[in-house]
Amino acid sequence: MAEFRMPSLGADMEAGTLVEWLKRPGDRVKRGDVVAVVETQKGAIEVDIFEDGVIERWLVEPGTTVPVGTPLALIGDGRVVGRTPEIAAAATVPAPAAPRPVQQPAVALPFEPESRARHPHASPAARRLAAERGIALDTLTGSGPEGAILRSDVERAATALALRPAAPKRLDLTEMRRAIAAAMARSKREIPHYYLSTTVDLTRALARLEAANATRPSAGRLLLAALLLKAVARALGQAPEFNGYFNAEGFQPGAGIHIGTAIAIRGGGLVAPAIHDADKLSLDEMMARLRDLVDRARSGALRSSELSDATITVTNLGERGVETVFGVIYPPQVALVGFGVPVERPWAFGAEITARRVLTATLAADHRASDGHRGALFLADIDRRLQSPETL
């Protein structure tokens, strides 16, 4: 029996609101399935699951705000459980990221086996309609025999829900600003940053991109960003100390290379969802993932794992016309790679001074996890790989 818990969708997240269950008790789930929608400061996030199994029971009803780590559902192996596991809500909540107390979780849950009797009586018709409309029966008051919930009670609740303003599916930019503030303040407070910068001759890389795009329809064109991400991903393979997390136990290398890609949100704000296993993607796959991520980030349909498990962040501010990024690391990550705009500059190339297109690549890294020497090798490796774009 495993527990599906309120995920941490960022170091700054302390609690989340369960908005909607997308799987029901009895449903079989496998790793990666989206099972719930959670409202966070970053908006409504689809939460995926890490285990294979069968949803045994919901422990939290939609609309409930609970601390990160609170069990939301029990995941079984599909066999009928003879005993209701006893779960103490408070005991299973790990210490939140910040010590500030979170409001008491409103967990109205059938934890004790004898609590069966407290389940609301609900007619079959009411149960079916409630399931269809995603209305939790124990939020309703029954008007039927012995207080049983009837279909008409569910209809009234459904009407009331429909009249209420829809749950904020759109990103709450104020909340997001607050979240960014918390994360960045923590970063600058806790992480001893060091910064390295190098200028990368992009002429060959851009020529290759232009050649590749000459035969592609505009929708299928490769962007420089994909190439840059690819170079970073490959270089990280040789520089594991920049890929992972720094926590109480020190540096923990990431299980894969999941590159958080900073995406600006229209109207302000920022998310950095991860492109998972970026080192294993072809250039076209990388491009597709990037497009998909940007689309979903802007429509607020990101998945929890994308938001929570990036192992490094890449910021590309080239589109905004600046040359150099001085990055602030997103805790608990340990590095951020920044790219500026490619610019044409007089450049010593071989024995000549010639016009070349160059770009400033920077590294902001956590000095607790790595030193400038390794950082320099990492940044130089990115440069070297971009000089052989055909290998990317």
Place this chain on the structure above:
Amino acid sequence: MTDGVHEITYRDAVREAIREALLADPRVFLMGEDVGRYGGCYAVTKGLLDEFGPERIRDTPLSESAFVGAGIGAALGGMRPIVEIMTVNFSLLALDQIVNNAATIRHMSGGQFAVPLVIRMATGAGRQLAAQHSHSLVGWYAHIPGLKVVTPATLEDARFMLGAALADPNPVLIFEHVMLYNRSGVLPPGAGPVDIRSAVVRRPGRHVTLVSYGGTLFKTLDAAESLAKEGIEAEVIDLRVLRPLDVETILASVCKTRRAVIVDEGWRSGSLSAEISARITEGTFWELDAPVGRVCSAEVPIPYPHHLEEAALPQPAAIIAAAKAVSGG
């Protein structure tokens, strides 16, 4: 009598149905205990002996097995007998003929022989006739494949179900509740042939479905009237035909009201009401807003004293209470 003006009784309607059948088809004849000279123990057949003579209105010995068997034989031989059994309680003496012969011969002969037999029986309690004359065993017959079982409750059904039963090529049992014989009214203008296939909604409503038949129909309609005054609109279904059951009509109503109470003068255990409840649950479980309710007779032999007899039978007060119980509050 059927001109839509004159008031007639249920008894008159049944008698008129028999007359019409006798007049229409020379193969039709009536036989049973005291149907001739005495005019029937409930006076249904009064005057028929004079009108049709002893060949067609035949008094029988007190042997249900013998005269039902004779009826089966006559039906096999091409006649269209109407056999009257004084009460369903006495029909147990003819159970072998009805269940083992009438219901099976078509099947066992591979379709070579049919039994176009109609058996009329009085049924039910309320006349202080004590336990051996008052039981409602109708549901038992509804258990038997090969039989059709009909329960006319209205004047119209009393008047016209016999014709449909005689037209049926297989045995049909008609149950006439003893408390209905004196009910009177005017046949609606244009009343005519009825089917013996379908249930009928006697009163539309949207809050609860009351399923009833035969002797409890009018008690159920009375209950529905009282319920309406309290804001509960009950839909009353008259089953009319207990076998085969018109499940569709029941389910359609329950899908609308989401609640059902079955009113059955039979005893609850193993009863027709149990069967109907099961059909409702099978067919509309996800539409239900309450468990199916039942109002049945107390599980005792029907008592002789009037107050105890009334107490043992389904009454409007109990129907109202059951309807309220499934309706909430």
